[in-house]
Amino acid sequence: MRRRIHVGVLVLAIAGAVAAEPPKTMGELLAVSAPDDWRTPDPADTLYLELATGRVIIELAPRYAPRHIANIRTLAREGHYDGLAITRVQDNFVVQWGDPDKPVGTAARTLPAEFTQPVDPSAPFSPLASVDGYAPQVGFADGMPAARDAMGRIGWLAHCYGTLGVGRDNDADSGNGAELYVVIGHAPRQLDRNVTVAGRVLHGIELLAALPRGTGPMGFHEPPAAATRIERVRLAADTPAAERTQIEVLRTDTPLFAQLVELRRNRADEWYKVPAGYIDLCSVPLPVRVSAPSLSGPD
Amino acid sequence: MRRRIHVGVLVLAIAGAVAAEPPKTMGELLAVSAPDDWRTPDPADTLYLELATGRVIIELAPRYAPRHIANIRTLAREGHYDGLAITRVQDNFVVQWGDPDKPVGTAARTLPAEFTQPVDPSAPFSPLASVDGYAPQVGFADGMPAARDAMGRIGWLAHCYGTLGVGRDNDADSGNGAELYVVIGHAPRQLDRNVTVAGRVLHGIELLAALPRGTGPMGFHEPPAAATRIERVRLAADTPAAERTQIEVLRTDTPLFAQLVELRRNRADEWYKVPAGYIDLCSVPLPVRVSAPSLSGPD
Numbered sequence: 026m027r028r029r030i031h032v033g034v035l036v037l038a039i040a041g042a043v044a045a046e047p048p049k050t051m052g053e054l055l056a057v058s059a060p061d062d063w064r065t066p067d068p069a070d071t072l073y074l075e076l077a078t079g080r081v082i083i084e085l086a087p088r089y090a091p092r093h094i095a096n097i098r099t100l101a102r103e104g105h106y107d108g109l110a111i112t113r114v115q116d117n118f119v120v121q122w123g124d125p126d127k128p129v130g131t132a133a134r135t136l137p138a139e140f141t142q143p144v145d146p147s148a149p150f151s152p153l154a155s156v157d158g159y160a161p162q163v164g165f166a167d168g169m170p171a172a173r174d175a176m177g178r179i180g181w182l183a184h185c186y187g188t189l190g191v192g193r194d195n196d197a198d199s200g201n202g203a204e205l206y207v208v209i210g211h212a213p214r215q216l217d218r219n220v221t222v223a224g225r226v227l228h229g230i231e232l233l234a235a236l237p238r239g240t241g242p243m244g245f246h247e248p249p250a251a252a253t254r255i256e257r258v259r260l261a262a263d264t265p266a267a268e269r270t271q272i273e274v275l276r277t278d279t280p281l282f283a284q285l286v287e288l289r290r291n292r293a294d295e296w297y298k299v300p301a302g303y304i305d306l307c308s309v310p311l312p313v314r315v316s317a318p319s320l321s322g323p324d
Numbered sequence: 325m326r327r328r329i330h331v332g333v334l335v336l337a338i339a340g341a342v343a344a345e346p347p348k349t350m351g352e353l354l355a356v357s358a359p360d361d362w363r364t365p366d367p368a369d370t371l372y373l374e375l376a377t378g379r380v381i382i383e384l385a386p387r388y389a390p391r392h393i394a395n396i397r398t399l400a401r402e403g404h405y406d407g408l409a410i411t412r413v414q415d416n417f418v419v420q421w422g423d424p425d426k427p428v429g430t431a432a433r434t435l436p437a438e439f440t441q442p443v444d445p446s447a448p449f450s451p452l453a454s455v456d457g458y459a460p461q462v463g464f465a466d467g468m469p470a471a472r473d474a475m476g477r478i479g480w481l482a483h484c485y486g487t488l489g490v491g492r493d494n495d496a497d498s499g500n501g502a503e504l505y506v507v508i509g510h511a512p513r514q515l516d517r518n519v520t521v522a523g524r525v526l527h528g529i530e531l532l533a534a535l536p537r538g539t540g541p542m543g544f545h546e547p548p549a550a551a552t553r554i555e556r557v558r559l560a561a562d563t564p565a566a567e568r569t570q571i572e573v574l575r576t577d578t579p580l581f582a583q584l585v586e587l588r589r590n591r592a593d594e595w596y597k598v599p600a601g602y603i604d605l606c607s608v609p610l611p612v613r614v615s616a617p618s619l620s621g622p623d
Contacts, residue, residue, distance in 0.1 A: 116530040117485050140597070158455055158602035186416050186510045195595050211485045211510050211607065215591060215600040231415040231537040238530040292514060295494050298439070301514040303457035305604075308510065 049293040054285055055275070055312060062281045063273040063314070064168065066227065070094070071261035072101060073270075074229075076253065081229035082270060082315075083189055083207075088148060088167055089182050090139040090221050093191055097202040097223060099132040101258050105203065110252035111236060115244025117210030120233045121192055122255055123203045138197040139221040144173060144180040151278045153286065155304055159183075159214040163306045165277035169225055170306050172217065182222035185212045185307035187230050191221040209234040212307035227274060227313050271316035285310070348592040353584055354574070354611060361580045362572040362613070363467065365526065369393070370560035371400060372569075373528075375552065380528035381569060381614075382488055382506075387447060387466055388481050389438040389520050392490055396501040396522060398431040400557045404502065409551035410535065414543025416509030419532045420491055421554055422502050437496040438520040443472060443479040450577045452585065454603055458482075458513040462605040464576035468524055469605050471516065481521035484511045484606035486529050490520040508533040511606035526573060526612050570615035584609070 048054035066084045074081040087094040100106060105127065113121035144150075150171065152164040160172030163183065170183040182188065185208065192204030200221055207226055226233070241247035261269050276282060286309055291300035347353035365383045373380040386393040399405060404426065412420035443449075449470065451463040459471030462482065469482040481487065484507065491503030499520055506525055525532070540546035560568050575581060585608055590599035 114534075116533055156455060156457055158604055159600055197597050213607070214602075214604070215588075215596075215607065217600070218598040219596055234415055235413075235534050235536055237534055289514075297514075297518055298496055299517040301458055301516070303513075305457055305513070308512070308514065 048284075048288065051285060051288060051310060051312070054281065054288060058275070058281055062276055062279050064276050065273055066168075066261075068261035068264075068269070069098070070224070071227075071272075072097070072224070072258060073261060073264060074106075074258050075256040076232055077256060078232050079229055080270060081232050082227045082272060083224050084168070084227050084274070085189075085224040086167055086169055086182055086222065088145075089142050089171075089180070090191070090223050092133070092136045093139055093200070093202045093221050093223055096129075096132045096136060097205075098260060100129065100202060101260055102263060103130040103132070104257075105130060105132070106255055106258035109255050110246075110249070111233070111255065112239075112249065112252045113206070113243065113245045114209075114233075114236045114239045114253075116238045118208070118213065118244065119190075119206040120209055120236060121204065121206035123192065123205060125204055127203070129201065129203055132203070133201055135198055136201050136221075138193075138200070140197070140218050141179045141181040144178050148180075149278050150177075150180070151282070153304075153306055153309065155290075155306065157306055159217055165282075165309075168274055168277050168311065170309070170311075172306075181218055182225075183212070183306055184208055184214050184216045184220075184222070185225070186210070187226040188222055189224040189226065190216065191223055193220065207233055212305075214307075228270070228272060228315055273314050275312040277311070285312075347583075347587065350584060350587060350609060350611070353580065353587060357574070357580055361575055361578050363575050364572055365467075365560075367560035367563075367568070368397070369523075370526075370571075371396070371523070371557060372560060372563060373405075373557050374555040375531055376555060377531050378528055379569065380531050381526045381571060382523050383467070383526050383573070384488075384523040385466060385468055385481055385521065387444075388441050388470075388479070389490070389522050391432075391435045392438055392499070392501045392520050392522055395431045395435060396504075397559060399428065399501060400559050401562060402429040402431070403556075404429060404431070405554055405557035408554050409545075409548070410532070410554065411538075411548065411551045412505070412542065412544045413508075413532075413535045413538045413552075415537045417507070417512065417543065418489075418505040419508055419535060420503065420505035422491065422504060424503055426502070428500065428502055431502070432500055434498055435500050435520075437492075437499070439496070439517050440478045440480040443477050447479075448577050449476075449479070450581070452603075452605055452608065454589075454605065456605055458516055464581075464608075464610075467573055467576050467610065469608070469610075471605075480517055481524075482511070482605055483507055483513050483515045483519075483521070484524070485509070486525040487521060488523040488525065489515065490522055492519065506532055511604075513606075527569070527571060527614055572613050574611040576610070584611075 070085040072083040111122040157163040161175040162173040170185045188208045191200040193200035239246040246252040290304040369384040371382040410421040456462040460474035461472040469484045487507045490499040492499030538545040545551040589603040
């Protein structure tokens with residue numbers, strides 16, 4: 026069996042073997058990672074989107090969209106999204122869900138836009154040493170692809186594959202988190218600073234990305250009956266411990282992560298003949314490792 | 325019904341209304357396009373990949389991979405791909421098909437790599453005025469996303485969403501076109517100059533991109549029985565006229581296309597609040613318009 030083009034994007038299972046030579050691939054590097062190279066997302070910032078086909082795990086970004094995240098938490102706790110539909114699946118762009126006409130309970134009906142945020146000097150930011158056409162600086166903040174203005178005083182999260190954004194009307198302040206979308210195509214960076222970014226999918230995005238495309242304009246399902254039902258959306262924090270998924274994400278503020286970026290900027294395994302010498306923000310892998318839900322996990 | 329985030333990538337049906345004001349959106353611009361702004365791909369360079377769910381239309385790029393395209397034409401004519409399987413569907417990366425163990429008939433078993441090509445000074449190249457991290461110059465050649473070296477003497481096609489590439493083993497010269505892949509995720513530009521690019525999907529990519537992901541390593545289907553069957557692969561030129569799809573692609577060497585790029589670099593419709601001021605190569609839309617197969621079309 027010949028080898029084929031091969032690039033692992035998420036490494037979910039890591040070979041145990043520790044190489045004696047310096048790691049040449051992501052897999053080899055992750056095999057020598059330490060427990061401290063990984064982080065466990067806060068259950069209060071972890072959203073489970075439950076479909077009939079499985080669980081999509083989303084990490085929320087409260088530092089970048091505090092009001093919207095508070096609203097999304099309320100909507101999830103009050104069962105707002107349960108039974109709603111994924112109404113839109115537009116190829117190479119987004120999936121989107123929600124019902125703008127459904128009452129939002131105790132959540133806010135509209136919120137001021139949180140397209141960008143003043144940067145707290147104490148907030149960690151791991152710069153990526155890559156020129157980026159869409160922003161003066163790019164890198165990783167709170168484990169997510171992020172950007173900053175030239176002075177480093179204003180920050181925002183970037184639209185990459187898996188980014189979770191807040192749908193809105195033409196009015197910048199018309200979003201509230203009741204309608205959400207996830208990027209399932211080439212990074213639509215033109216949306217940066219035009220939408221409140223609420224987080225990113227950590228696991229299970231293929232359950233969204235492989236959905237049948239909507240046949241109406243902009244990928245909306247016509248008839249709407251073709252839309253996929255959302256069984257339930259809950260915070261991990263509101264989910265019984267036994268039903269939580271144990272998940273860890275590679276930290277982006279470590280020497281190991283910096284080494285990973287360089288390994289991906291210039292691939293050294295024998296399949297590659299010409300190293301790129303460059304990596305764009307949305308091509309940097311953010312590995313995740315997952316265990317099955319524990320039956321008696323710690324709270 | 326509120327508007328939602330909205331960006332049409334392919335415009336398949338164009339509203340007939342002609343705006344009195346300068347076009348602000350791609351749809352408005354295409355509505356004022358002239359017949360000469362469009363081109364009809366050569367049937368000898370148009371491949372129909374027939375699945376049970378429909379037809380995927382691929383345009384081949386003979387200028388960039390002449391030997392491989394000749395081989396792919398031979399393989400298609402001899403029915404090599406018929407009944408084979410889409411063996412790999414890796415989320416945010418590629419779908420891939422073929423059987424490396426099947427005899428290739430009169431086609432070549434291996435071919436010298438065509439990762440790059442000397443640039444013919446007479447070959448058209450429409451530069452994109454965007455800094456690109458992966459190549460000194462980027463733009464469009466033969467209607468496809470392309471790149472050149474700093475001196476403009478060596479060219480290659482870029483890996484964007486929809487790019488068709490030639491699978492190979494570790495040996496650069498081990499590909500022959502019997503195994504092919506299509507990009508279904510964020511542009512994997514690190515593959516540029518490492519793979520022979522054979523063309524790009526013009527229409528029907530959602531039939532590939534929405535396939536269930538393979539559950540094995542690198543997205544290979546395990547068990548292989550889960551792979552999607554390819555009914556048939558034929559050149560449009562070898563297809564009866566009545567069964568051809570009438571397809572046109574927007575030309576990339578026209579003032580109208582240059583105007584489209586600028587409209588997309590800085591979105592002017594009222595939904596956008598902050599124009600990006602930039603567009604990356606793989607975010608430039610390459611619109612296609614399609615008619616149903618004609619019953620008595622010209623040959």
